[in-house]
Amino acid sequence: MIPELGHYALMLAFGLALIQGTMPIVGTRTKDPVLMSVAAPVALAQFAFVAIAFLALAECYVASDFSVLNVFENSNSQMPLIYRLTSVWGNHEGSMMLWISILAFFGALVAAFGNNLPVVLKANALAVQGWIAAAFELFILMTSNPFLRIPDAPFEGRDLNPILQDPGLAFHPPMLYLGYVGFSIAFSFAIAALLEGRIDAAWARWVRPWVLVAWMCLTLGIAGGSYWSYYELGWGGFWFWDPVENASLMPWLAGTALLHSAVVMEKRAALKVWTILLAILTFSLSLMGTFLVRSGVLTSVHAFAVDPRRGIFILAILVLFIGGALSLYAWRAPLLKQGGLFAPISREGALVFNNLFLTSACATVLVGTLYPLALQALTGEKISVGPPFFDSTFGPLFVPLMLVMPFGPLMGWKRGDLLGAAQRLFAAAMLSAVAIAATFALVRGGPVLAPFGVGVAVFVMMGAATDIAERTMILRLPFRAAARRAIGLPRSAWGTAFAHFGIGVTLLGIIGVTAWGSERIAAIKPGQSLTISHYRVTFDGTFNRAGPNYQDIVGHFTVRRPNGQFVGVLEPSHRTFPARDMAVTEAALMSRGVSQIYVSLGDPNPDGSVAVRLYYKPHVLMIWLGAVFMFFGGGLSLSDRRLRIGAPRPAKTRAALQAAE
């Protein structure tokens, strides 16, 4: 009964989405407040029914109800509870359910907490959310239905793809989807503004928290996905320029640009038309990511299903929403009033610079991702665009961005003082020069440019610190006064600093691991050792171990310093899953500070030796640590009370303000 309840709830949600998409629009067209007010409760109810459907599916997975085809195909009663749960979204149908659940969740958040929004904007935005929800619910019901049944339930399921049986999968897709789908709110607001034909600075303030939430989740989702592929795929790469990864990077780049242009719009009422376009593009790129991953256009770990019918359906959704939005934009955007003016050297100017380079970087990724596909479709020729292309296009676009980034927050609105900002960044630049010199002096090997990369990363990090130091005047005022200023500083300023600092940390990690990482690949017998960096790794032998639904051949390695001092034990394994007749390698990692030793086990040879891949990854953890900084910075910005207008503010502040005026 549970699966049927979920099935029907999804259908009801589709019906409600149809109403959510039409009735409020009729209301805003005819200026009927009653019809407009239908939007919020319907959006909440739609979420409730989608949630029932999702929970029903999850219950089927947890209880291993193999009368549900989707559960039979992707689960197994022997799997631990956590993987029975994560396999809900470890397959095509279930992940689409997660997609619409998050979509409905965001819609419900707008409905419930959007009381500070003008009624018309809210009604229109929720209606657009309704269209998106209806399109995807229909897609699920018609082509990817997870609630289809098997009359005679088999006794055991086919198991989840072993590569996906990993804690990484528990968190990274939901985070990624929170990001993708979160941008739908910005999209809905943009379309709503275009429908209404009116947009002003306030719009940016209403949209920014949503963009911020989406951006934070996407940042963490991308980082999580990268970490997952780092340790699960067995060869220690953290980024492959795989089309699926690019599909998540593009909305991130566009979303980052949107985040910054929305600031300009809020503060100066400038860049309105551009911000609207970015909002549309960001969500379009998210949709395209879904299309690329789900249609089977790309063959990779992520393409759970290869089904042309689905591809055509998603393509239709894509054309409808992106095409429709851009047409509406072309028609309505000229009507929007232009806003404030600014000099090229100013905070706005720096943010425009940021937008320019971010969107260019996004465009290069787009070209690099789609060009091979287009070429194959047109000429049948198969080419692969790999790291060399992206290194030589994406890299040069990011370097100026990094160099200018510290200047932005230090410049004033409207007219900035470049010289003043440069003077204040003098210390950061000096530190960066010291870092370059020190790297040259202390580290041998690696590319010549690498120390300069370290310099850029240090400059970015110190630039972020400079911003805070300047605002708190920590170097000029006594500590107590500076601390008071630090507390009084808007949280968004702290957020900016943290996020920018995080970029520097990530950059440092990437440079460290690509320039100075080392690897050893060898077939070794028990008792033999390999030396990597300043560690000696001894292979002690293998043993068998049984897991709940797999068998492990575990290699036992001891890590010692050259002088024999014991450091730790590494146990990589070769894992076989009988239910799918598949094997995966489970790498073993040992963290030393932010660096890691990484071992993965290959196939055993007949002579008793085992192929071993041993890596030393200096600073590798900083890549993901930086993302955590960015996430935290986003969180600080989000908690800034300016983004929560409508919330009652403490009376004390008000009194202080009156005194000041």
Added chain:
Amino acid sequence: MLWIIFALMTAAAIFVVLWPLGRKSAVERGGSDLVVYQDQLEEIGRDRSAGLIGEAEAEAARVEVSRRLLAAADTKAMAKPPASNPALPLRRRRMAAVSALLVLPLVPLGLYLMLGSPNIPGQPAFARIKTPQGNESIDSLISQVEDHLAKNPNDGAGWEVIAPVYMRLGRFDDAAAAWRKALVLNGDTATRESNLGEALVGAANGIVTVEAKQRFERALALDPHEPKARYFIGLADEQDGNRDGAASKWRALLADAPAEAPWVSFVRQSLARVTGEPVPETSGPSAADMAAAANMSDQQRTAMIRGMVAKLSDQLHANGDDVEGWLRLVRAYVVLGDRDKAKDTAADARRALSSHPDELKRIDELVKDLGLEG
């Protein structure tokens, strides 16, 4: 029960739409951009008093935000709702209510009738395992033993239990693997060796392979009287073209055999095959069955066949993976002259095999050959 819950869910959804429509005027009061600009003004004051911006910049910003504030206030004043005919929105709202009353029950219901399976109960695996019913299929028992062995791969007795079951089901590869485990865990015996040999022969479609022969030879080394190994060694001779060798080995085997051994008649038949002599005295039990069938009336015979067909049908409905079984069942109904049943069976088969396109094709071909379409 299911339909009652569906009805309640639908009613709740309709209520959510009708409730705001029923209100005389919108109670919901939205925010406005005025608030944002006022807040921005306050913020400028706060930044100024904290010393984050200079007085001149603060003044400029204040002027700019005030300008926005005034513009927003103007638009708000102009955009007063038009005092139109009050009957018009009322009619529109009624139409909206009616459309909700139509869309909400009809769209989901239509979809559900198309896609839903209201008659299939949920079957959570844990509930099924915990409450064993009398009619548990052999498949479920096997899967339970398999689960047990997956967790305790060193349970030699378990392997010994499941191996003969595999043999009977024709899963010779699995049987061979199980016997191998049993051999390793429980030690070499002649019986185990020759059972493994038998499984290998089964896996090779009745051919005594080199490895199988080695197994039988090892069994005979352990116990020269092991009858199964002696029989198969003879069979190996026959397959090598050494009919005399086979005949002499089997004659020796029969000479040692206890009279009541169940395999005696079988060996005799094999012996008759290689020597070309007729089978002496005793006739096999299968011959007796055939004779009994020959003596039956037509009615009795049909009843017997129907009984067998019904049994096959039950098996297939319990476990629909067996495409050969389905093909046989469809043919059987056609032979019995029951074309409707044959059509139904073909439909059942399609449903059961829906996830195997190749096997579906075979069903479709048979249906076409027998002219069962339409």
